[in-house]
Amino acid sequence: MNYKLIDHTADFGIHVFGLNPKDLFINAASAMFEQIAESEDKSWEKKHDIKISGADWPDLMVNWLRELLFLWSARQMLIKDIDISSITETGLAAVLAYDAYHPDNHILKSEIKAVTYHQIQVKESSTGWEAKIIFDV
Amino acid sequence: MTHQLKKIDDYRWELPQSGAMNVPGMIYTSAALQKTKDINEPVQQVANVASLPGILKASLAMPDMHWGYGFPIGGVAAFDWENGVISPGGVGYDINCGVRLASTHLVEGDIKDRLEDLVNALYQNTPTGVGSTGSVTLSYSEEKKVLKQGSRWALRQGFGVDNDIERTEDSGCMPNADPDLISKRALERGKKQLGTLGSGNHFLEVGVVDEIFLPETARVFGLFEGQVTLMLHTGSRGFGYQVCDDFLAIMTKHVHKLGINLPDRQLACAMIQSDMGRRYYNAMACAANYAWANRQILLHQARETFQRALNISPRALGMNMVYDVCHNIAKKEEHVINGKKQTVCVHRKGATRSFPPGHQSICSEYRDTGQPVIIPGDMGTASYVMVGTEEAMDETFGSTCHGAGRVLSRKAAKKKSRGRAINRELEDKGILVRWTGRSTLAEEMPDAYKDISQVVDVVDGAGISKKVARLRPIAVVKG
Structure with missing residues (x-):
């Protein structure tokens, strides 16, 4: 597992690891969606392109997860696979493969209301890259 | 950093002003509550809030x-209307999350045999759970009317009676709401969720008045011992989260203009008298109005469900609003500070307005008693009805827990619940529960919460609201 859950009284968060920024951002997104829903279905076909910008690494991470959470909350898109084609400290471009939510195929686990800036951390470490993100649930 | 709190009396602990703090902190708590868990983190947050520009008197x-x-949950902070800030983080994501209480003409014995039918019907007729969509379908132009009118919109659609609105804080509408400031994304999320309960700690609860503490006030509120009540707890759903998120994203980009070093990006704020500050205040009002319309629709649906499930007339049911309070909000209010009347922006994040007898913002029926304050507990214990006081006006900008x-x-709650059937445990205590989310029941089990009576005893002891009645749950619907 490339992430750990951070346990807080009213909310929860993730401590995510990656070899490089691209890996880290993909792992953070996967970790978030593992908290949102479980599914048996592996036949996702649908694709969606997105571009995200940010002021720095932490801001880019919040904006990235916030965009994915919007796609889920408003459009019922459960992100299953991510291809990040380019990433810098201030922007990334990605292609998402997703499942459209259906109660027969997915079990919802928890509602994440928002991705917060609270105690946000994204940094390079001795073994690669890591990030801490707190969600409002 | 560990903060040293200075005990003032059995209910008040001061956080002395230090470092970047512009004012001291004041924490309403008890020795017993402080032992229940580490309070160092929220106390640090009280100190952070105290460092924001224009904060008055105390954090x-x-x-x-x-x-x-x-901001900590349970935080109250007032900022100078002319020279202070407004912060989305001081309101929270669920803008105008709040509680609504209705009384009935029924006593427990009237529904005891049919309680199971009633809770099943309430569960069936109330959209609950993650991403639930409502029974009300809105066009974008109609949605904007909801945002502008709040509870009044719901009433115009036939969801409720006039009396419901009079007994809602601010009559269920913040008049400064400006729907043109709302993002397409927020409108998209709001379109489908009106008339839904949501998930997490949101609930609909049938209760019984268990004990009366202030008989005369209880009588004015329409409450008597043994009476069946209905309480619901929800807010502005995805619409409010999106409004908060939209403004946090913009404000974090602009906050450097304030020339202050924020200890936490989540404290992003803007001067109230700036374009950004005004836009947030008027957009937040839209979410507040959405939440009031939402609770109004849910109450109406619950009324109809009671009538059908129990096969009784509206008159026999007599489901009357007691009050509706919001506990995540920022509002323009007048308060007296150091003997001087001042216009301020009071942020209540996980705190309830507690206005005293005689206050002009309270409906005429409650003008002599003070406003009802509704404090929900966990689903296995009790909830309280309290009343607002003059002490709250003097000390806490008219606020309580x-x-x-x-x-x-x-x-930790899930771990503690392992191997236990929480629904059975509740049933043994005489509480029927229906729920949607797989882990909702474990996460929301009574053990996960502080003892509500300890919390209420602190605010009662400090005098910032007084106990009127205790309600005991008998049926709960959770998201």
Whole structure:
């Protein structure tokens, strides 16, 4: 597992690891969606392109997860696979493969209301890259 | 950093002004509550809030305080209307999350045999759970009317009676709401969710008045011992989260203009008298109005469900609003500070308005008693009806606590519930529960919350609201 859950009284968060920024951002997104829903279905076909910008690494991470959470909350898109084609400290471009939510195929686990800036951390470490993100649930 | 609190009396602990703090902190708590968990993190947040520009008198925290994002949950802070800030983090994501209480003409014995049918019907007729969509379908132009009119919109559609609105804080509408400031994304999320309960700690609860503390006030509120009540707790759903998120994203980009070093990005804020500050205040009002319309529709649906499930007339049911309070909000109010009347922006994040007898913002029926304050507890214990006081006006910008406050994280609660059937345990206590989310029941189990009576005893002892009645749950619907 490339992430750990951070346990807080009213909310929860993730401590995510990656070899490089691209890996880290993909792992953070996967970790978030593992908290949102479980599914048996592996036949996702649908694709969606997105571009995200940010002021720095932490801001880019919040904006990235916030965009994915919007796609889920408003459009019922459960992100299953991510291809990040380019990433810098201030922007990334990605292609998402997703499942459209259906109660027969997915079990919802928890509602994440928002991705917060609270105690946000994204940094390079001795073994690669890591990030801490707190969600409002 | 560990903060040293200075005990003032059995209910008040001061956080002396130090470092970047512009004012001291004041924490309403008790020795017993402080032992229940580590309070260092929320106390640090009280200090952070005290460092924001234009804060007046003190950064306050109620006894149900716990760690939040930016501001602590249970935090109250007032900022100078001309020279202070407004902060989305001081309101929270669920703008105008709140509680509504209705009384009935029924007593427990009237529904005891049919309680199971009733809870099943309430569960069936109330959209609950993650991403639930409502029974009301809105066009974008109609949605904007909801945002502008609040409860009044719901009433015009036939959801409720006039009396419901009079007994809602601010009559269920903040008049400054400006729907043109709302993003397409927020409108998209709001379109489908009106008339839904949501998930997490939101609930609909049938209760019984268990004990009366102030008989005369209870009588004015329409409450008597043994009476069946209905309480619901929800807010502005995805619409409010999106409004908060939109403004946090913009404000974090612009906050450097204030020339202050924020200890936490989640404290992003803007001067109230700036374009950004005004836009947030008027957009937040849209979410507040959405939440009031939402609770109005849910109440109406619950009324109809009671009538059908129990096969009784509206008159026999007599489901009358007691009051509706919001506990995540920022509002323009007048308060007396150091003997001087001042216009301020009061942020209540997980705190309830507690206005005293005689206050002009309270409907005429409650003008002599003070406003009803509704404090929900966990689903296995009790909830309280309290009343607003002059002491709250003097000390806490007319504010008091909002609920029990979590003591266990969701993960810790799940761990503690392992091998236990929480629904059975509740049933043994005479509480029927229906729920949607797989882990909702474990996460929301009574052990996960502070003892509500300890929380309420602090605000009662401090005098910032007084106990009127205790309600005991008998049926609960959770998201």
